[in-house]
Amino acid sequence: MVKTFNNDEPLPINFVDVEFDHPVYILFSSGTTGIPKCIVHGAGGTLLQHKKELILHCDLSNKDKLFYYTTCGWMMWNWMVSTLSTGASLVTFDGSPGFPTMEALWHLIESEKITVFGTSPKYIQACMNKDIHPQNNHNLESLRTILSTGAPLLPEHYSWVYQNVKSNLHLASISGGTDIISCFMLGNPVLPVRLGEIQCAGLGMAVEAWNNPGKNLQGTKAELVCTRPFASMPIGFWNDKENKKYSAAYFEHFTSHTVWRHGDFIEATPNGGFIIHGRSDSTLNPGGVRIGTAEIYRQVENLIEIEDSLAVGKPVNGDVEIILFVKLAEGSMLDQDLINKIKSEIKTNLTPRHVPAKIIAIDGIPYTRSGKKVETAILKILQGESVPNLSAIANSEVLQQYNKISQTL
Secondary structure (H helix, E strand, O other), X not given: OEEOOOOOOEEOOOOOOOOOOOEEEEEEOOOOOOOOOEEEEEHHHHHHHHHHHHHHHOOOOOOOEEEXXXXXXXXXXXXXXXXXXXXXXXXXXXXXXXXXXXXXXXXXXXXXXXXXEEEOHHHHHHHHHOOOOHHHXXXXXXXXXXXXXXXXXXXXXXXXXXXHOXXXXXXXXXXXXXXOOEEEEEOOOOOOOOOOOEOEXXXXXXXXXXOOOOOEOOOOOEEEEEOOOOOOOOOEEOOOOOOHHHHHHHOOOOOOOXXXXXXXXXXXXXXXXXXXXXEHHHOEOHHHOOEOHHHHHHHHOOOOOEEEEEEEEEEEOOEEEEEEEEEEOOOOOOOHHHHHHHHHXXXXXXXHHHOOOEEEEOOOOOEEOOOOEOHHHHHHHHOOOOOXXXXXXOOHHHHHHHHHHHOOO
């Protein structure tokens, strides 16, 4: 109910009947690879998809309190708002998750008795780096589910949560995007949780992994496609009356098949789950072998000397060399011993092709406002190109150092 400013008497809500595809949200893609897509989402499809994900995949009921750390500019805000349609309560937060300490959100869970907590691998990694042990300092009895998105949730993140937060909760990595205002793959409260895997495809989402038209692969890194229509497909792009931009964005990658190609680099597992290896446009191709950046981050960011990292593949003499930028942990120095350690870790746990040609210390890693690393922007800088739409990068000031480095490479 809506309350007046003058007293506590509720005002009536006037509902208006609209068509199923009546526009309800306009969302913009990050714009880090070009002009942002202006995506129009319909009321019916959005609500239907969200209720499916919230009630069935997250087991949400009117007894729950859900909190997701998000800004109003990220689709997780729209997804979170749909919680109100389930009868559950919302908890919101205005501030930094690291202020006054990295314990702030764990304190919020305790004080507000939150049952479903939404976060990101970046926040979990930050807690790991600070050696936080939430279960030792907070009463987390109410907490039963943790949702994570924005980047791949690594096996180390799963282990940390179950060892340091709570052993008997549902940890669900979820993945979708602004384009569909929902998830292609997410959790399932009645399936096992496996380290490093998203549990399953969303109900009604015909998700497959393709490298070749019509060939669904398992155990191979490939393109995420959705082979059938789904409820929350956009109703179009703004001012794209003939749907030319819409069609080009999603349906023209595989010319012989009309399927939604999302731009994620994934692997379907024998368990019916999925592993995200990064974005297709940021995959590395040394020697013609496609490598997901998330594979490298998993190895590098597990080292205590490294706080954060970013990898790009720079074209050199008809091939690609991997350049790895590392943000060092406090007190660490990128000397030859650490360089050798990083290369050895990558070579031992992955392959020689994954080993970077150059490792460079950097003060900051660029992120979008929704917490995703911006590999494509750095590649453009290294190739002498300008970065479009700097406003899409939350900390664009760090690009100045990359510009200086590019002049020396």
